[in-house]
Structure formats: structure tokens, C-alpha cells
Amino acid sequence: MSKEKELETEALIKDKAKVLFFQKGLLDATTQEIADEAGVNRALIHYYFRSREQLMETLLEEVMLEKQETIREILKTEHPFKIKIAKFIGALIDHGLKYPYLENFVISETARNPDRIKLFRQKEKNRSHELVRQQLEEEISKGNIDPITAQNFMINLISLCNYPLLAKTVIQCFHGMNDTEYRKFLVQRKQVIYKAIFNEEMPDVE
Structure with a gap:
């Protein structure tokens, strides 16, 4: 995966997670739900952010x-x-x-x-x-x-x-x-x- 594609994927995950957490109010959304919303493999959540907590802090x-x-x-x-x-x-x-x-x-x-x-x-x-x-x-x-x-x-x-x-x-x-x-x-x-x-x-x- 190119660096540009990696940045696009990271931004997509963050944008979709913001929708779940702060727009839809699903504050307990799991990494699988975030991955489903973003249309990516759950492993990518951990690849970019290490954990759900790190993603939330970001x-x-x-x-x-x-x-x-x-x-x-x-x-x-x-x-x-x-x-x-x-x-x-x-x-x-x-x-x-x-x-x-x-x-x-x-x-x-x-x-x-x-x-x-x-x-x-x-x-x-x-x-x-x-x-x-x-x-x-x-x-x-x-x-x-x-x-x-x-x-x-x-x-x-x-x-x-x-x-x-x-x-x-x-x-x-x-x-x-x-x-x-x-x-x-x-x-x-x-x-x-x-x-x-x-x-x-x-x-x-x-």
C-alpha cells in the first residue's frame, strides 16, 4: 500500500469513527463496528491506532x-x-x-x-x-x-x-x-x- 493510500485509509477510519461516536452517539462502538462503517478490515484499526482507546484519544x-x-x-x-x-x-x-x-x-x-x-x-x-x-x-x-x-x-x-x-x-x-x-x-x-x-x-x- 502506497503512503498516499495509507493516509487516505487512516483519514477514512477517523472520519467514520467520528460519525459513529460524535454524530450518531454510539460511544461504545467496537473496533469491528468502526471497521464496518469504514468498509475496512478490523486489523487496520489496530495497524493505524493500536487500540480503540488510542483511536478515541486521537x-x-x-x-x-x-x-x-x-x-x-x-x-x-x-x-x-x-x-x-x-x-x-x-x-x-x-x-x-x-x-x-x-x-x-x-x-x-x-x-x-x-x-x-x-x-x-x-x-x-x-x-x-x-x-x-x-x-x-x-x-x-x-x-x-x-x-x-x-x-x-x-x-x-x-x-x-x-x-x-x-x-x-x-x-x-x-x-x-x-x-x-x-x-x-x-x-x-x-x-x-x-x-x-x-x-x-x-x-x-x-
Whole structure:
């Protein structure tokens, strides 16, 4: 097998495993199920990743870094504060639409193995609340936002975005939503969250 073909096969396995774990929510999927999804021999899973656990660690790091990089790039821009927060809300919910079971996996992994999350966290260069602190304080000084610490502001914002992902099954069950309706609900949440913070319509930042 050529080097190019090997890279293609490795990427295929990772992409299909992400679908099983983070899109379909099959967090206990076996190496055989991953191999079947990718249309490859199970031995190739072990060839590229040595074990299911190593594959999972690789996938988690890739997906979380993808999310963090997107968020960091938004928060580091020179956009006005409200535009920046609108883009942040959109990016967080869009990532949740792509990987609806990722947050559940992160929470369960944090409880099961705190050291893994700590190691990942150490790779982050900037915490989100540090990137918004100055603009947030300016908005507070203008009277546009009630006094709040940057850390609490970001935790509130992330919670508003992430809770519907963590409670996906409960929300769908209690509100009678099928998957299409649930996805529509998440898209509408962008406006709801923005208005809850700024009491005005969310600008078009797509």
C-alpha cells in the first residue's frame, strides 16, 4: 500500500469513527463496528491506532482542537463585541449540529478520567474569558451589560449553547421533537441566546 493510500485509509477510519461516536452517539462502538462503517478490515484499526482507546484519544483531540481553534480565531478578531459574540454563538451551535454527542462524551470522560481533560486543557494557549475581558469591561462601563466577570459571562454563554446538546434526548422526548425539528430548534437558539444577552435581534453574521 502506497503512503498516499495509507493516509487516505487512516483519514477514512477517523472520519467514520467520528460519525459513529460524535454524530450518531454510539460511544461504545467496537473496533469491528468502526471497521464496518469504514468498509475496512478490523486489523487496520489496530495497524493505524493500536487500540480503540488510542483511536478515541486521537479523535477527541482532533475534534476539540478544531472547535477551540474556531472559537479562538473568532474571539481574537477586531470585530465589535456584539458581532464577536454573535459569531461565537453561531460557531458553537454549528459545531454542536455537526457533532451532537461530543459534549456528552467530554462530560463522561471528564468524570471517568479527569487527567485526560487536564492534559488537553494545557494545550490551549488562551482561555476564552481572557480574550473577551477588555471588550466586556468596556460594554459594562457604557452601561450596555450589567456588571459580570468575564469568566461568568463566558460560562453563562457556553451553558446556554451547550445545555440543549447535553440534554438532546430529554428535550426531544419531552417536547416531542424528531431529529429534523431538533436541528431547527438549535438553529433558532442562536437568536434566542443573543437576545437573552443583549435584548436585541442578532445581526446577520453568516
